[in-house]
Amino acid sequence: MKKLLVDTAERAARYLAELENRHVAPTPEDVARLQALSGPLPQSPSDPSQVLALLDDIGSPATVATAGGRYFGFVIGGSLPAALAANWLAGAWDQNSAMQVMSPVAAKLEEIVLSWMVDLFGLPSSSGAGFVTGTTMANFTGLAAARTALLKRAGWNVEEDGLFGAPPIHVVVGDEVHVSLLKALSMLGLGRSRVTRVPADAQGRMRADALPPLDDRTLVCVQAGNVNTGAFDPAGEICARAHDAGSWVHVDGAFGYWAAASPKYAPLLAGAGAADSWAIDCHKWLNVPYDSAVAIVRTAEHLQAAMAMTAAYLTPGAGREPWHFAPEASRRARGVELWAAMRSLGRSGLAELIERNCLQAKLFADRLSAAGFTILNDVVLNQVLVSFGSEEETRRVISNIQSDGTCWCGGTQWHGQAAMRISVSSWATTNEDVERSAAAMIRIAKQGSQA
Numbered sequence: 001m002k003k004l005l006v007d008t009a010e011r012a013a014r015y016l017a018e019l020e021n022r023h024v025a026p027t028p029e030d031v032a033r034l035q036a037l038s039g040p041l042p043q044s045p046s047d048p049s050q051v052l053a054l055l056d057d058i059g060s061p062a063t064v065a066t067a068g069g070r071y072f073g074f075v076i077g078g079s080l081p082a083a084l085a086a087n088w089l090a091g092a093w094d095q096n097s098a099m100q101v102m103s104p105v106a107a108k109l110e111e112i113v114l115s116w117m118v119d120l121f122g123l124p125s126s127s128g129a130g131f132v133t134g135t136t137m138a139n140f141t142g143l144a145a146a147r148t149a150l151l152k153r154a155g156w157n158v159e160e161d162g163l164f165g166a167p168p169i170h171v172v173v174g175d176e177v178h179v180s181l182l183k184a185l186s187m188l189g190l191g192r193s194r195v196t197r198v199p200a201d202a203q204g205r206m207r208a209d210a211l212p213p214l215d216d217r218t219l220v221c222v223q224a225g226n227v228n229t230g231a232f233d234p235a236g237e238i239c240a241r242a243h244d245a246g247s248w249v250h251v252d253g254a255f256g257y258w259a260a261a262s263p264k265y266a267p268l269l270a271g272a273g274a275a276d277s278w279a280i281d282c283h284k285w286l287n288v289p290y291d292s293a294v295a296i297v298r299t300a301e302h303l304q305a306a307m308a309m310t311a312a313y314l315t316p317g318a319g320r321e322p323w324h325f326a327p328e329a330s331r332r333a334r335g336v337e338l339w340a341a342m343r344s345l346g347r348s349g350l351a352e353l354i355e356r357n358c359l360q361a362k363l364f365a366d367r368l369s370a371a372g373f374t375i376l377n378d379v380v381l382n383q384v385l386v387s388f389g390s391e392e393e394t395r396r397v398i399s400n401i402q403s404d405g406t407c408w409c410g411g412t413q414w415h416g417q418a419a420m421r422i423s424v425s426s427w428a429t430t431n432e433d434v435e436r437s438a439a440a441m442i443r444i445a446k447q448g449s450q451a
């Protein structure tokens with residue numbers, strides 16, 4: 001066992017060191033070689049060290065270098081050293097974090113991390129939380145608590161009696177709502193299409209002046225960090241209006257909520273702390289390994305009512321049993337990496353990570369606009385939208401950047417226009433990575449226009 005683990009650690013370290021020199025996207029040849037991993041299930045056992053060697057030799061080249069410093073697609077973080085190492089240790093521990101009795105350390109680390117998070121985010125210390133896979137599930141979990149609370153107030157027990165015949169809940173979202181929030185609504189029986197969409201402004205922020213009439217059976221979904229522009233809905237104004245009417249406010253703060261870690265960027269979140277539930281990703285900007293996010297709910301009892309494994313969850317003096325706060329029973333111990341990441345960065349390290357990535361986004365915007373290309377958004381956080389000219393030209397440049405391999409960015413549509421989206425979300429990104437990537441983008445964009 002020891003030799004296998006040490007050998008694997010060496011392979012992993014070599015993989016990470018080679019990220020500096022390899023193409024960010026795997027080559028088509030590397031992807032084709034994956035065929036070597038298939039074939040029928042072997043008749044007999046294989047030596048684990050040979051299994052690992054095959055996995056590394058064939059699998060590693062076919063990865064996307066998202067752990068390196070020059071991946072700017074979607075919103076993807078890397079893995080902090082302490083978080084990756086803690087993830088390995090947690091793998092060796094093989095803990096089931098469903099119940100305290102199954103793993104006292106996993107249960108305790110969730111409690112500690114929750115206390116650090118509510119402190120960092122400025123949320124009530126009495127909040128409840130579930131540790132889940134990603135913001136899709138964090139939205140699901142927070143919205144389930146909202147559904148429970150709004151229907152309970154209307155005299156309906158949704159956990160026991162379901163949604164058939166229940167009083168209707170009115171759901172309000174911004175026009176720029178993330179698709180994962182709509183998916184969460186669909187899984188909760190609240191429907192993707194029966195929402196009221198509020199118009200957004202030029203940066204994609206929900207317009208508070210365009211809110212529909214609200215009441216005490218309304219669920220308002222706010223966004224902190226638009227996936228294209230990084231812009232924040234005016235949460236303070238929306239929360240004030242919604243709470244006057246007795247509505248519930250849920251915040252999708254997947255990456256944007258980490259702005260709270262920086263005194264410089266925290267004002268973007270002004271008023272969001274007044275909401276009732278929050279969904280926040282950890283595998284994005286906190287830079288822990290996949291998969292990890294947290295759903296925080298102001299009134300812990302609503303979350304517990306929505307997620308309890310049995311109706312008999314309120315055993316006096318029982319303490320926090322993890323499985324009464326999340327959709328799953330058996331779960332891996334996500335709190336281990338969260339604790340290691342936050343413990344290793346501390347407050348100043350977290351602020352530095354957020355501020356450095358935001359400055360790097362500005363550096364991209366400066367370099368690209370100085371070269372004559374158009375930045376389509378106000379760069380307020382870590383997201384940059386670039387146009388290289390016509391729709392066709394922008395698509396061509398994105399595709400050539402992806403195959404060039406110096407860095408990786410994806411495409412998006414912004415206000416009916418094709419755009420390249422740059423997301424700077426990794427602890428591993430250096431200013432040198434940004435300069436090298438911006439130079440490659442400019443070279444590729446100019447090559448085409450001369451041809």
Ligand SMILES: *Cc1c(COP(=O)(O)O)cnc(C)c1O
Pocket residue numbers: 075133134135136137178180181223225226227252253254255281293
């Ligand atoms: C990434 C993202 C999500 C979905 O998160 P997953 O972790 O992929 O499930 C939801 N909302 C926003 C704003 C996002 O950026």
